[in-house]
Amino acid sequence: MREISLDRLRTLVAIADRGSFADAARALNLAPPTVSLHIAELEERIGTPLLSRKRGQIRPSATGELLVERARRLLADAEQALDDVQRQVQGLVGRVRLGASTGAIAHLLPQALEVLRQRHPAIDIQIAVLTSHETLARLADGRLDVGLVALPQPPAAGLVIKPWRRDPVMAFVPAHWRCPARITPEWLAARQLIFNDATTRLSRQTAEWFAKAGHHPVPRTQLNYNDAIKSLVAAGYGAALLPHEAATPLSDRRIVMRPLRPALWRRLGIAHRAEHVERSTQHVLDALWNLRLT
Incomplete structure (x- = not known):
C-alpha cells in the first residue's frame, strides 16, 4: 500500500483554506498543473473525490473534510519534529549521557552543571556513577556521550581521551x-x-x-x-x-x-567518541574543560 505524501496533504489543506486551485498554487509556489496532479493522486489513493465545487468555490467533500482535519495534525507534527531536530542540531536542546566516579560527581561535576543550567537550560544531563573501565566501555558501544576517567588509559579505538585535571x-x-x-x-x-x-x-x-x-x-x-x-x-x-x-x-x-x-x-581525563560530536555534547565538553587543572 502506497503512503500518502505530506506534500500532497499540504496541497489539499491549501486548497481547503483558499477555496481555489490557483490561489493554493501561488501560496505553495507550485505550478497549477502540479496542484491538480497532487489532488488527482490523493483521490486515486483514497478512492473517492476529496473536493467539490459549490457556488463557484472549491470546498472539501465529507471525506475531504476528514482528511484535511487529519492532515493539519500530521503537518503540524512534522513541523514540530523538524523544529525539535533543528534545535538539537543547534545545541539549544538535547540529552547528554555522562559517566564518572563518585568523587568527580560530588566535587567537580556540580560546577559544570551550574554553568550549563545558566547557559543551556534545555540540555538534559543524565549521570551514571561508573568506574573508568565501565565508562570507556559504555562510550565505545554508544551508551554514553561523555566520560570522566582516571589517567593514564591505553588508547581506545574510536575514542578521544584528553588530559583534564591533576x-x-x-x-x-x-x-x-x-x-x-x-x-x-x-x-x-x-x-x-x-x-x-x-x-x-x-x-x-x-x-x-x-x-x-x-x-x-x-x-x-x-x-x-x-x-x-x-x-x-x-x-x-x-x-x-x-x-x-x-x-x-x-x-x-x-x-x-x-x-x-x-x-x-x-589525574583525570575527559573522554568522548571520535565521531561527530553533537552540539549539545560539545556544550558539556566546553563546560567541563573550563574546570581543567594541569
Missing part, C-alpha cells in the same frame, strides 16, 4: 591523631587505614605509593565513596588517601588534611 592526593587523618606536617608511607603504614575499593585506579595508586617505600599495609575497610570514607576518618576509624580538588573546602574539624611525601597525584 589534583593532589592528600592524607585525611583523624584530628585527634598527632601527625607530622607531611605524611610519609612509613608513618601511615603503621596506622589504621581506609582504602578506596580495589577496583579503582586510586586504590592501585595508593598501593604503589606504599610499595615503593617497601610497605604493604592491609586496610581496615575499602569503599568506593569518598564522602563515606571521610565520615569514617572523622569518626576516628582510620586515615585515608584521597584526591583534593582545589575548590573543595575541608569543613569537618574532626579531620586534618596533610600533603604526602613523596607527592601523589590523581
Whole structure:
C-alpha cells in the first residue's frame, strides 16, 4: 500500500483554506498543473473525490473534510519534529549521557552543571556513577556521550581521551591523631587505614605509593565513596588517601588534611567518541574543560 505524501496533504489543506486551485498554487509556489496532479493522486489513493465545487468555490467533500482535519495534525507534527531536530542540531536542546566516579560527581561535576543550567537550560544531563573501565566501555558501544576517567588509559579505538585535571592526593587523618606536617608511607603504614575499593585506579595508586617505600599495609575497610570514607576518618576509624580538588573546602574539624611525601597525584581525563560530536555534547565538553587543572 502506497503512503500518502505530506506534500500532497499540504496541497489539499491549501486548497481547503483558499477555496481555489490557483490561489493554493501561488501560496505553495507550485505550478497549477502540479496542484491538480497532487489532488488527482490523493483521490486515486483514497478512492473517492476529496473536493467539490459549490457556488463557484472549491470546498472539501465529507471525506475531504476528514482528511484535511487529519492532515493539519500530521503537518503540524512534522513541523514540530523538524523544529525539535533543528534545535538539537543547534545545541539549544538535547540529552547528554555522562559517566564518572563518585568523587568527580560530588566535587567537580556540580560546577559544570551550574554553568550549563545558566547557559543551556534545555540540555538534559543524565549521570551514571561508573568506574573508568565501565565508562570507556559504555562510550565505545554508544551508551554514553561523555566520560570522566582516571589517567593514564591505553588508547581506545574510536575514542578521544584528553588530559583534564591533576589534583593532589592528600592524607585525611583523624584530628585527634598527632601527625607530622607531611605524611610519609612509613608513618601511615603503621596506622589504621581506609582504602578506596580495589577496583579503582586510586586504590592501585595508593598501593604503589606504599610499595615503593617497601610497605604493604592491609586496610581496615575499602569503599568506593569518598564522602563515606571521610565520615569514617572523622569518626576516628582510620586515615585515608584521597584526591583534593582545589575548590573543595575541608569543613569537618574532626579531620586534618596533610600533603604526602613523596607527592601523589590523581589525574583525570575527559573522554568522548571520535565521531561527530553533537552540539549539545560539545556544550558539556566546553563546560567541563573550563574546570581543567594541569
